Amino acid sequence: MTQAPRIAIDAMGGDVGPEVMVGGAAAARADFPDLRFVFFGDEAVIRNEIAKHKTLADNVELVHTDSVISGEDKPSQALRRSKDSSMGMAIAAVKAGEAEAVLSAGNTGALMAIAKVALRTMEGIERPAISALLPTLGKTDVVMLDLGANAECDAENLVQFAVMGAAYARTVLDIPRPRTALLNIGTEELKGTGILQDAAARLRAADALPLEFTGFIEGDRLSRGHVDVIVTDGFSGNIALKTIEGTARFVADLIRNAFTSSLRSKFGFLLSRPAANLLKRTLDPNNHNGGVFLGLNGLVVKSHGGADSNGVRNAIGVAAKMAKADIIRKISNDLENFPNKAIEDAAE
Template identity: 65%
Template sequence: MSDSSWIAVDAMGGDKGLAVMLAGVARARHRFPDMRFYLVGDEQAIADGLNAHPNLSAHAEIVHAPDVVGSSDKPSQAIRRAKTTSMGMAIDLVKQGRAGAAVSSGNTGALMAMAKLALRTMKGIDRPALAAMLPTLGDNDVVMLDLGANTDCDARNLVQFAVMGAAYARTTLDLANPRVALLNIGSEDQKGTDEVRDAAQALKDATHLPMAFTGFVEGDRLARGDVDVIVCDGFSGNIALKTAEGTARFVADLLKRAFRSSVRSKIGFLISRPATELLRDHLDPNNHNGAVFLGLNGLVVKSHGGANELGVATAIGNAAKMVKNDLTRRIIDDLRNFEAAPAASASAADAA
């Protein structure tokens, strides 16, 4: 049983350094005043950095880690040094039950490998998945998984991802019955691979779960807000995510170029500035930061390496919500209910 009042933060991970990580933790503490933090990394550097955040010191404990996982380190190299690195020691605090979640902005491959090895996959899950939230035109973000942990998935994997994604959406988006869809090349029932169609049939039959399966969704509908959870294999999900991120940057850069093209355009920018700032904030990845490895016996959140103070705080905030709402238990309960339903139906049929 983990301590839900503590979050372990890999203070040395991230491209922007320790100062940004500590500023993000301090910002998250204001939003979640009941949370406490293990700051894992170089003890002296963290202690010096806390001088800029006196209100955080009373809510944090420094855990010294003599080593750091580098951005170019291979997962196998990182695993061998797990007991001495800030990333590995943050995950170990979750394994020990001293923290409810670990947050790191470090090397994604190393974090995934360490988390799987230390925490293991929960019973009923064949493969963990990487889930994140993307902005939409709807009332809330959309949860998407898998985003790269599993390149090949069968129907059973996709169904498990759907169950986990729905539990995640209920926890972080406060949705009682999240709308779940499978990413496909068309919306018709006959479209897609056998794995996708078989998963769709299984999810249609799972009417007893707290989710609403809506069928298939195509790539051009990812950001429309029509669904709350989008499920796919990691290969397709990672491509879709990178394409969406690249398109957002393309639109932003195109607008900048257009507004700088003439004096009239610059005047137009000043007039439309409130709208462009709203667009910028909505597309800012720091407002949607924090991917989580679902399906492990513990919570590990991956913050974007280039996240700023707001982004780090967003990732920690997502971790805090998952811990407070006991996401791991919700997933276990939903999986148990999903597996129990066919057995109950078979028993009823035999009795008849």
């Protein structure tokens, strides 16, 4: 892209709403000074928040909406109310070509439902997937998908997820040929369901793809940094994600309790504070915020509902990088270059 991307922001979504959404946009200007923003929601409230940030003095638009999709709304309810809601109108801006990406911290199910109806899936993609970056012990994060959009998947879905996840890693992590693995109950080639076996055979045959298929990976290796992309169905992916997040909170609470259990441990905390702060930054979900709905004819980024302004800043960074790199075109090109004949032979 030659022009700075414009990000459509559903300012009313999330646990806090305009305060963190506008604050995150202001913070993102430090990383991307030329970004343009369009905020959708209660104009008076949003304008009041914008006035608090000098970095939002220009390249900012406001679109007033009277309706907001709540966290309790079912996808069907959200669809009926999408036309006049801050979430629906922000997505519509992407569909109309008035923005290159949309960001919302609102209801995930509603966001996916509205985005699927408005933007439709890309040619060659059967189902969109939710993808996000997770921390690892390696030099970079790991891309994992699907994280909850599709409870059941066939082999073709998993292969398509691998193509999209690799494009994500190339764009955001700057890895030319991402190491890609399928989540399984073992690393041996004969382990797992027929669907996993079929997907693995197809990926092994796809040598022309800009990814390195490394086979299977087990759940205890997700954060080791051995691969760049982890592919699974939305049921297993969501369980894995919630387990990782829960374990991170457990470890943080365990360390906090240990350091406050006695006067000696409190003194020990003072000595180990730099290491504790590093651990806190690594485990903080705000530092890895920004789930992406891959496979749609438009870029949709989901922020954690409880994210702070720094978390929103990071989610906007993901949207900006993907928009600048034209990730939808990359995915489309990868699908066109997919060696279908070789894959058909491998599946037989």
